[in-house]
Amino acid sequence: MIKKLEGEDLLIKWRKYRPSSRFPMVAVLDNIRSAYNVGSIFRTAECAYISKIILCGITPLPHNPKVEKTALGTNRVLPWEYFEDTLLAIKNLKKEGYQIGVLEITNQSLPIQSLSYNSFPLALVLGNEVTGVEERILREADFTLEIPLYGEKESLNVAVAFGVAIFLLIEKLRNHG
């Protein structure tokens, strides 16, 4: 008979997916405005077991009470860094060997599903809820990525977009070799 799992049974089933190390992806939050979105991104990022979140500019920090509210403790588990200038964060990531993928619809953006395994380790850059990623950051991108959307609305909420993007990217990593 079908039944929900609780306690130890839930723990065993949930943990069976755990890889030996965090996925080779970091999220770069370029001047995200909403603390609730930041908290939600932390929660999703920990579920997705990515390596790190890099908060830039005006992005609310993990100890902000509104971040705490939607992060549900993940803000104290997932590694994070802060850079006042997003450009400096991007340049550091390049030195560390990350490729820079900006989530933004541009004249060159590729469907995120088309990314190849060679594009990792990947830094996924998410922009401000209203203005998107800054132009000077866009110029540093190795590629821009879009989530194909099908209906009468041209954008997802940034925290939802992050979830969709990161789980589609994980499929690339899991299905490789």
Added chain:
Amino acid sequence: MIKKLEGEDLLIKWRKYRPSSRFPMVAVLDNIRSAYNVGSIFRTAECAYISKIILCGITPLPHNPKVEKTALGTNRVLPWEYFEDTLLAIKNLKKEGYQIGVLEITNQSLPIQSLSYNSFPLALVLGNEVTGVEERILREADFTLEIPLYGEKESLNVAVAFGVAIFLLIEKLRNHG
């Protein structure tokens, strides 16, 4: 040179993905508590171009101001219905030929990526933020589905989970035949 798309250019690129009809999926919201989550689910559901949202029980309705706030107009575009009793909604959907997939970790739940094309048209059932999907609904499920999670947090926010699930399911539909 890389540049963001605006106005007509954005419209053309974004609309190129539009299929000839809505995807054969409906979302069933079984007593979702948060109006913000409901609005966010509307926004994502319209971006994903699913057929309908079915609101059940205490789930806030589309004209609720808090739903409006996060739905950003999609609550006036996407078809929806309301059922006081989730069970009645499920039984109607079965008569209409939908298979019932409940998003819940159970002793029988399958990774959502493993679903086959034969499982559509699909009704994806999402449960209350705290208590999940009711047991009596679980018993009506053709299958239960889980989003594999990898880190130190055992659950996604329901609106994020909906986004991840629905876009992984769309990959099944797009990659078929």
